[in-house]
Amino acid sequence: MKKIKVVVVGSLNYDLILTQERLPYKGETLYADDLIQGPGGKGANQAVQCAKLGLETTLLGKVGSDRFGDALIGSMQSAGVNADKIKRKGQSGLGLVNVLYDGDYHSTILKGANYTMNIEDIENETELLKSADYIILQQEIPQFINEYIIENYNKNATLILNNAPARNVKLDTLQLLDYLVVNETEAEFMIDKKVDNIDQAFEAAQQLHSKIHTTVIITLGKSGVVLKDNKNIFHVPSHEVKAVDTTGAGDSFIGGIVYGLSQGYSINDTIHFANHVSSLTVKNKGGSESFPLLKDCVEIDRL
Ligand code: RIB
Numbered sequence: 001m002k003k004i005k006v007v008v009v010g011s012l013n014y015d016l017i018l019t020q021e022r023l024p025y026k027g028e029t030l031y032a033d034d035l036i037q038g039p040g041g042k043g044a045n046q047a048v049q050c051a052k053l054g055l056e057t058t059l060l061g062k063v064g065s066d067r068f069g070d071a072l073i074g075s076m077q078s079a080g081v082n083a084d085k086i087k088r089k090g091q092s093g094l095g096l097v098n099v100l101y102d103g104d105y106h107s108t109i110l111k112g113a114n115y116t117m118n119i120e121d122i123e124n125e126t127e128l129l130k131s132a133d134y135i136i137l138q139q140e141i142p143q144f145i146n147e148y149i150i151e152n153y154n155k156n157a158t159l160i161l162n163n164a165p166a167r168n169v170k171l172d173t174l175q176l177l178d179y180l181v182v183n184e185t186e187a188e189f190m191i192d193k194k195v196d197n198i199d200q201a202f203e204a205a206q207q208l209h210s211k212i213h214t215t216v217i218i219t220l221g222k223s224g225v226v227l228k229d230n231k232n233i234f235h236v237p238s239h240e241v242k243a244v245d246t247t248g249a250g251d252s253f254i255g256g257i258v259y260g261l262s263q264g265y266s267i268n269d270t271i272h273f274a275n276h277v278s279s280l281t282v283k284n285k286g287g288s289e290s291f292p293l294l295k296d297c298v299e300i301d302r303l
Contacts, residue, residue, distance in 0.1 A: 004262040006050045006057040007132040007157075009122070009149055010043020011114040011140030012076070012086070013095035014068035015287050017247055021101050032098075039075035040095045040287040041114070042138040042164060045248045048288040049255025049277065050136075051080035053297070055262060058082040060125055061141070062113040064092035069113070079288065085125060089116045093140070103243030103282060109140065117141050119148055129153045134258050138162040143169070150176050158261065162254055166190060174212040181217045181257070183250055198235055201226040205233060217257070217271070219250055225271050236271045239279035245286060252281040252291045259294075273297070 017040075018032035039048070047059040059081050063069035069092045076083040093112035099105045122129070122145060129135065129149065135157045137146045147169070150159060154176040162181045163169065166189035174180060184195040187204040195204045201218045205228035208216045215229040224237040243249075256274030265273060277297055284290035 003056045004133050005131055006047075006055045006134045006136065006258060006262075007060065007129060008043050008047040008050070008057060008136045009060045009141070009145065010046065010136070010138045011041035011093055011109075012039070012044040012059070012061050012063050012072045013041035013093040013109055013112075013114070013140070014038075014072060015040030015095040015097055015247070017095075017097040017099055017105075017245070017285075017287065019099045019101075019245070019285070023098060023100070023106060036286045038287055038289055039072050039079075040097070040248065041072075041093055041109075042140050042162065042251050043114075044072065044076060044081075045251030045288045045291075046136050046138065046162070046254045047076065047081045048079040049252045049291045050258055052291050053255055053259040053277070053294045055259060056082075058085055058128060060085045060121070060128075062087045062089055062117050062121070064088065064090050064113045066092055068092035068094070075288075085128070087121060089113050097247055097287075099245050099247060099285075103246050105245070105247045107247075111140075114141050117145050119145070121145075122148060130156060132157040133262065134158045134160065136160045136162070136254065136258065138164050139167050140165070143167055147173055160254065160258070162250070163190065164250065171211055175214060177212070177214045179215045179217060179257070180208065180212065181219070181250075181254055183219045183221070187218050198223055198226065202233060202235070215267075219253060221246070221249075225253075225275060227267065227271055229267060232267075234268065236268070236275060238275055241279045241283050243282040244284065245290065246282050248287045248291065249278045249282050251288070253278040255291070256297075
């Protein structure tokens, strides 16, 4: 069987994840219960989930020439991601994450080496990008890199943009994508209208799709997922689990989407599968280290 090739172009951050009851008020000092540290960054997380699901995954990105950079490269290799194309410069990106008792997370990132990526880094990898079946992008690297890739590599590969954190992207660039994936906050930014429930997500998906004519997927955490493509608009509920840490859940979901599509699942089954993958992720503390392997995703037998 042909090996599916996935190329993720994106960020690597060394994450420091604190669990605490709530965020501090101005001038207040709070205690956290514990610290989990390890690999993060949306690019790295999405690459790890694809690799853990058995897809041949290469990550194009940059880390610092520091100990965080060493740890990030090591953890990509241990997760089965091809890390040969990761370059090093300056200081690594960092993710400072607060996970609250309800499992919700708040994240602040230091851009670091992620923002030293340049067009030459991409031009040096033309062959790799041309050979990819799937190219996955997020917004934790310079915007011009993502635009360059979308505009130049939209012919052969299925192109997925996770517009996270949300940025304004030109409409004609968005129209070259195959999938746009956003959460409710990012959808809200893109349409400048509240997206707080399933009905509003239906409207948002409709509105975005009418402008970009590409499949729009809006993730709503425990309220599930809304998808609009050329034929359908539908909602898929999330799996009922006790979420202890939602760090990277959206990234794990995207890995699940790529797996489902690559196996020829229907779009509905693909969303069900991706929901299942991310529901396993939120059951455990930590970032990509809590992402499931393919063998853990028992629901696969149902599809
Ligand atoms: O999506 C989760 C990720 O967002 C974390 O790993 C953190 O680094 C931020 O980039």
